Amino acid sequence: MARFLITSALPYINGIKHLGNLAGSMLPADVHARFRRLQGHEVLFLCATDEHGTPAELAAAEAGQDVRAYCDEQHLIQRAAGEGFRLSFDHFGRSSNPQNHALTQHFGERLEAAGLIEERVSKQVYSIDDGRFLPDRYVEGTCPHCAFERARGDQCDNCGRLLDPTDLKNPRSKISGSTNVEVRDTAHLFLKQPLMQDRIRAWVDAATEWPHLARSIAYKWLDEGLIDRAITRDLAWGVKVTKDGAVRPGFENKVYYVWFDAPIEYIAAGAEWAEATGSDWERWWRTDKGASDVTYIEFMGKDNVAFHTVSFPVTIMGSGEPWKLVDRLKAFNWVTWYGGKFSTSEKRGIFMDQALELLPSDYWRWYLMANAPESSDAAFTLEQFQQTVNADLANVFGNFVNRITRFCAAKFDSAVPTGGVAGDLEAKLAADVAARVAALTQHHEEMEFRKAAAELRALWAAGNEYLQVAAPWTAFKTDPAYAAVGVRTGLNLVALFAVLAQPFIPDAAGRVLDVLAVPADRRGWPAPATAALLDLLPQGHPIAPPDVLFAKIEDADVAAWTERFGGG
RNA sequence: GGUGGCGUAGCUCAGUUGGUUAGAGCGUGGGAUUCAUAACCCCAAGGUCGGUGGUUCAAUUCCACCCGCCACCA
Numbered sequence: 050m051a052r053f054l055i056t057s058a059l060p061y062i063n064g065i066k067h068l069g070n071l072a073g074s075m076l077p078a079d080v081h082a083r084f085r086r087l088q089g090h091e092v093l094f095l096c097a098t099d100e101h102g103t104p105a106e107l108a109a110a111e112a113g114q115d116v117r118a119y120c121d122e123q124h125l126i127q128r129a130a131g132e133g134f135r136l137s138f139d140h141f142g143r144s145s146n147p148q149n150h151a152l153t154q155h156f157g158e159r160l161e162a163a164g165l166i167e168e169r170v171s172k173q174v175y176s177i178d179d180g181r182f183l184p185d186r187y188v189e190g191t192c193p194h195c196a197f198e199r200a201r202g203d204q205c206d207n208c209g210r211l212l213d214p215t216d217l218k219n220p221r222s223k224i225s226g227s228t229n230v231e232v233r234d235t236a237h238l239f240l241k242q243p244l245m246q247d248r249i250r251a252w253v254d255a256a257t258e259w260p261h262l263a264r265s266i267a268y269k270w271l272d273e274g275l276i277d278r279a280i281t282r283d284l285a286w287g288v289k290v291t292k293d294g295a296v297r298p299g300f301e302n303k304v305y306y307v308w309f310d311a312p313i314e315y316i317a318a319g320a321e322w323a324e325a326t327g328s329d330w331e332r333w334w335r336t337d338k339g340a341s342d343v344t345y346i347e348f349m350g351k352d353n354v355a356f357h358t359v360s361f362p363v364t365i366m367g368s369g370e371p372w373k374l375v376d377r378l379k380a381f382n383w384v385t386w387y388g389g390k391f392s393t394s395e396k397r398g399i400f401m402d403q404a405l406e407l408l409p410s411d412y413w414r415w416y417l418m419a420n421a422p423e424s425s426d427a428a429f430t431l432e433q434f435q436q437t438v439n440a441d442l443a444n445v446f447g448n449f450v451n452r453i454t455r456f457c458a459a460k461f462d463s464a465v466p467t468g469g470v471a472g473d474l475e476a477k478l479a480a481d482v483a484a485r486v487a488a489l490t491q492h493h494e495e496m497e498f499r500k501a502a503a504e505l506r507a508l509w510a511a512g513n514e515y516l517q518v519a520a521p522w523t524a525f526k527t528d529p530a531y532a533a534v535g536v537r538t539g540l541n542l543v544a545l546f547a548v549l550a551q552p553f554i555p556d557a558a559g560r561v562l563d564v565l566a567v568p569a570d571r572r573g574w575p576a577p578a579t580a581a582l583l584d585l586l587p588q589g590h591p592i593a594p595p596d597v598l599f600a601k602i603e604d605a606d607v608a609a610w611t612e613r614f615g616g617g
Numbered sequence: 618g619g620u621g622g623c624g625u626a627g628c629u630c631a632g633u634u635g636g637u638u639a640g641a642g643c644g645u646g647g648g649a650u651u652c653a654u655a656a657c658c659c660c661a662a663g664g665u666c667g668g669u670g671g672u673u674c675a676a677u678u679c680c681a682c683c684c685g686c687c688a689c690c691a
C-alpha cells in the first residue's frame with residue numbers, strides 16, 4: 050500500500066466554475082483519487098477556493114457585499130457544486146482561513162531569513178477617491194503612443210504596446226472612474242527568484258516523469274531567466290505581511306500577493322483537514338515528519354503550469370525546510386464551447402450548477418473524461434455530448450446491465466444461476482478481460498484519461514459481444530446448463546464492469562453494485578492477473594434488476610439546451 | 618509583436634523513432650439477432666494525413682516558407 054497526496058488547482062472564488070474548469074483539474078483529480086483509493090492506497094485529496102486578490106474585492110463591491118461575506122457565500126456555492134459532481138475531496142478548504150495566513154507568513158519570513166526577500170520602493174498610481182493604490186489593469190487613460198483613450202495601465206489594446214501605468218495621460222480609476230489620481234511611492238517585497246534559478250533547473254532536470262507539456266513550459270521560463278517578483282500588493286483583503294510575527298512596519302495597508310499565498314493553501318488545506326478530523330497533516334507534507342514515502346500529484350490547467358513548476362517550488366525550496374514537492378503533475382488544455390471559449394462574462398457555455406439541473410453528474414463526468422483535453426484543446430458540443438452519452442452509457446453499459454439482469458429475473462428466479470461448466474468461449478472471454486483490465490489499470494496509473502475511458506468502453510462492448518455469441522436465451526431452450534453459465538458469466542461481467550467504472554461514474558456504478566449486493570470487500574480494484582475477475586458473485590446469490598441506469602438524451606433536450614445556452 | 622502548440626476520414630480524436638493495404642468511436646449504408654433503453658453483434662463505404670517547396674532510394678512522419686486556429690507573455 051502506497052500513499053498519494055493529490056491536489057487540484059484551486060478554483061478562484063469569483064463565481065461558479067464552468068465545465069472547462071471542472072474538466073481541467075478538479076474532475077480528473079477526483080477520478081485519480083478514486084482509482085487510487087480503490088487500489089487500497091492511502092489517499093489525501095485536497096482542494097480549496099482561492100479567495101484573495103482584487104477580482105474578489107471588486108466582485109464583492111459589485112454585489113454590494115462585504116468581501117468576507119461575499120467569499121463565505123461563494124465558497125458554499127462552489128462546495129455544493131463540487132459535492133454535486135461527487136468530487137471526493139478529503140477537504141475543500143479556503144485560502145482565507147487562518148491556517149493559510151499563518152503558513153503564508155511563515156514562508157514569507159523563512160524566505161527573508163534565507164536572503165531571498167528584498168524591500169523596494171516603486172511608483173504606483175494611487176486613487177484618492179477610492180482610497181487605494183490601483184493595480185495596473187485598473188488604471189485607464191490615454192495612450193502616450195497612439196492617443197487611444199481607453200488604454201489599460203499594462204497595455205494599449207489599440208496599438209498593442211506595453212505600458213507602465215504612470216505613462217498614461219489623463220489617468221483614471223477603472224474602479225470608480227475618478228480622475229482624482231496621483232503617482233505615489235510605495236514599498237513592496239520582492240522575491241529574488243534568480244538566486245533559486247539553478248536549484249529549480251536541477252530539480253526540473255530530475256523530473257523526468259513529468260509530461261512533455263509541463264517540462265517545456267518550465268524550461269521556457271528558466272531559459273528566459275527568472276526575475277525578481279513583487280509578492281505584496283496594496284490591498285486590504287489578504288494575508289497581512291509580517292516581520293518577526295508582528296505586522297511589518299510600513300506594510301500596515303498591504304497584503305501578500307494572491308499568487309504567493311494561493312499555492313500555499315495546498316498545504317494549509319491539509320492543516321485545515323487535520324484540524325477538522327483530528328489527523329496529522331505533517332506526515333503528508335513534511336519529509337522529516339513521515340511524508341518521505343508520499344507521492345504528490347498535482348492536477349492543473351496549462352495556464353497554471355509555470356506557477357506549479359517554478360514559482361511555487363521557489364517558495365518551497367527557498368524556505369530551506371523539508372516540505373513535500375510535487376512528484377508527478379498532469380496538465381490539461383482547455384475545453385472549448387463549440388470551438389470558442391467558455392466565457393463567464395458573455396455567458397457562453399454551461400456552468401457546473403446549470404449542468405446538474407439538466408442531468409446527473411455521471412453523464413458529465415463520463416463525457417468530460419472520455420473527451421478530456423489532454424493533448425490539445427477539446428471541443429464541447431451538445432450534439433457530441435448526446436451521442437457519446439447515449440452510445441456509451443445508455444446503449445453499451447446501461448443496456449448490458451439491463452438485458453442480462455432482466456433475463457436472469459425472468460428465467461433464473463433473480464438469482465445467480467448454479468451449475469453448468471464454463472467452456473472455451475468463457476476461457477477466451479476471461480483472457481480478453483484480463484488483458485483489458487491490465488491495460489485499463491495502466492492507463493489509470495499513467496493518468497491517461499481518454500485512453501482509460503476508451504478501454505473501459507471496450508470492456509463493456511466485449512461483454513455485449515460475449516452475450517451475443519453465448520446467447521443464453523437460445524441455449525435456455527436446448528441446453529439449460531449452458532444457459533446458466535452464460536447468465537452467471539454475464540452477471541459477473543456486470544459486477545466487474547461496475548467495479549471498474551467507479552472512478553468515472555461513481556453513482557451509477559454504486560447503484561449496480563448495490564442491486565447485485567456486491568459486498569464492500571469485493572468492490573476494490575482487481576489485480577489484473579487474478580483468475581477471479583469473473584467470480585465476484587457467489588452462485589445462488591440473489592440479484593434484482595436496477596431501474597434504467599441512463600435515460601437517453603433526446604433530440605428535443607438538445608434543442609432546448611441549445612436554445613438556452615446558445616450553442617452552435 | 619515575441620514564444621510555444623495545433624491543423625489526420627462528415628464529426629471528435631489516436632498514430633506514424635521516415636518504409637508494405639493510415640486507426641478508433643460517433644454518424645452513414647448493408648446484414649444478423651430478439652435477452653435488452655428500436656438497444657446489442659457482424660460487415661462495408663469514406664481520407665492525395667492544411668498548402669508549396671526541400672532533404673532522402675522512400676515523407677503524412679524531418680527541414681523551410683505560407684495559410685488557418687489556439688495558448689502564454691509573470
